[in-house]
Amino acid sequence: MRSEIAFLVRGCIMKAVVGSGSLAAAVLFTCMPLHAQDRATGDYPSKPILFHVGYAVGGSADTVGRIVLPELGKRLGQSIILDNRAGAGGVVGLELVARAKPDGYTMGFGTAGTLASNVNLMPNLPYHPLKDLAPVSMVVNNPLVFVVNASSDIKSVAQLLERAKAGKRFSYGSAGPGSSTNLAGELLNQLTGAELIHVPYKGTGPATVDVVAGHLDSAFTDLPTATPHIQAGKLRVLAQTSSTRSSLIPDVPTMAEAGVAGYHFISWFGIVMPAGTPAAIVDRMNKELVAVLNEPEMRRRILAAGGDPFPSSPEKMRQIIETEIASTAKIIKSANISLN
Missing domain, CATH: 3.40.190.150 (Bordetella uptake gene, domain 1)
Structure with a gap:
């Protein structure tokens, strides 16, 4: 039928x-x-x-x-x-x-x-x-974005990396093992030696929500998932992962502009x-x-x-x-x- x-x-x-x-x-x-x-x-x-x-x-x-x-x-x-x-x-x-x-x-x-x-x-x-x-x-x-809770005292990628290298443990969430957001996070670790701890989720939605709720330090997520929370003033975007700024978020620096030389990752x-x-x-x-x-x-x-x-x-x-x-x-x- x-x-x-x-x-x-x-x-x-x-x-x-x-x-x-x-x-x-x-x-x-x-x-x-x-x-x-x-x-x-x-x-x-x-x-x-x-x-x-x-x-x-x-x-x-x-x-x-x-x-x-x-x-x-x-x-x-x-x-x-x-x-x-x-x-x-x-x-x-x-x-x-x-x-x-x-x-x-x-x-x-x-x-x-x-x-x-x-x-x-x-x-x-x-x-x-x-x-x-x-x-x-x-x-x-x-575009993928690197986000933290809007109430966090972390204001930039450089600040987060400085604290991570000084011994403070930071976690980042992704959509799961092998996902583009997982690879984006591991590329940051490899280029900086920051050793952010990967917390895998079943999708970018749950990871993003846990950053908003304060259960997770940061996340790599996609812009459509993050946008409602950004507009609500609940998330701060530290950087975008492409080598050039997206026309969707022209005021957000790229990872390279934020101090991570050689960083480029797109979905x-x-x-x-x-x-x-x-x-x-x-x-x-x-x-x-x-x-x-x-x-x-x-x-x-x-x-x-x-x-x-x-x-x-x-x-x-x-x-x-x-x-x-x-x-x-x-x-x-x-x-x-x-x-x-």
């Missing part, structure tokens, strides 16, 4: 299709102009495109997908079916992309975790990011297709996706959702993946991080 809900968004028909007992929820973005829906193009794409999101409905990747995909489908003149396949931290959804026929009709989101750090954390990862997947474009850079996600997808198709998808991400209204909506639009060429995305596989390997080995 299944039901369909159709609604109109900016000249596109969108259908939510829900099947009872189904493990996945799918949303069909039918984004051909209304006056041209019955016109066959004869060129790619000539049928709907399946888009796997390896995370639950409501997460950051899912949210951005529901912002970007309708407009991308409109530019392509074809439907895009968003398929949520949560599991194994995004690995399940990305494996479906890697194993799909490389004909241009399957794609999905890959993250800094599923495309880079997992190579070093999961010996039995069911795909290799550089061998089984074809990068299309980066989509979003999600991101981009779009990939199966390896072997024809270059002409990858280039077409990249062209349309970059155009969508550069639209002023699209940029505004993504920023409002807590991400920085981050379009790139396929070559640049591949370079980022290669670089981060190498850089996260060093962090993971030095800190002896394990998922077990």
